[in-house]
Amino acid sequence: MKIGFFSDLHCGREEITNNNRYPSRSLGKLQKLLLDFENIGVDLAICLGDVINGSTSKADDIEHLSRVAKVIRDSSVPVLVMQGNHDFKNLDDDTFYRISDFVRPPFVCRADEVNLIFLDANYSSDGTRYGSGVKYNWKDTYIPKDQIEALREVLATSPEGSRFWILCHQCLDIGVEERHIVNNADEVLEIIGTEGRDKVEFVICGHYHPGAYSIDIGREFVTLPAVCTGKEFNPNAALILDTSHTPNFRG
C-alpha cells in the first residue's frame, strides 16, 4: 500500500507572503500533486496541516478552505487532513471539519501492516486548544497528557513486531529550528526510545518549511518541505512511502 504525505499548503488570496510563500498558487499545486498521486497509484494521502494561510477574515478563510475541499473531493485518492496552527486563525475544530467535510484522522488507524498515529500539537502549554477563542502563539505548541499517555499505551500493549509511523504537524525532529519544535517533544522521543523501540519506524512532520531529514534514536525523522514554498510546483515536497518498505533500522 502506497501512502502519500504532503503539508503546509497555506492556501489564501495573497500572491506572496513571508518572502517565499505563494498562497494563491497552492490550489494549483495541490491539483498537480494529487494527479501525481493518482498516476503513481497512491492508495491514501495524508495532509499534515496548515491547509489555509489564515487571514484577518473568517469569511475569507472559509472560502479558501472550501476551495481546497473541492479539489480534494474531486481527486480519486482518499485524503486524511490534519490541522496546523494556521488553520485555527479564525476557525475552531468543528467549523474546520464541518465546512470542509474532510475526514478527521483518528488517534490511531491501520494502513496495511502499519499503524499510523496522529499526534495533535495544536495546544498551548497550559492545555488550551488553539481556536477556542483564546489568543495563541504558534511557537507555544504542546501535546497534552492524554495523547502522551495514549501513545505510551498503544505502543506498550502492541505485540512484538508491530509497526508504527507517527505523524504530527509541528516538529518532533529536534534538529530543526527550535521555535518549530513541539515544547514537549522530549516526552514523545522518550516513549519512542522505550515502548516504541523496534516498533516506531518513521516520524513525519510538517511546519518547518525548508524540510529536514535525520536519524535519531534509530528512527527516521522526515520533516516535509512546504507545498506553498516557491512559485512552481515542487514534486519533492511530497513523500510517498510504501508500507512494504523496510526501514533502515530493520536492516
Ligand SMILES: [Fe+2]
Ligand atoms: Fe505550521
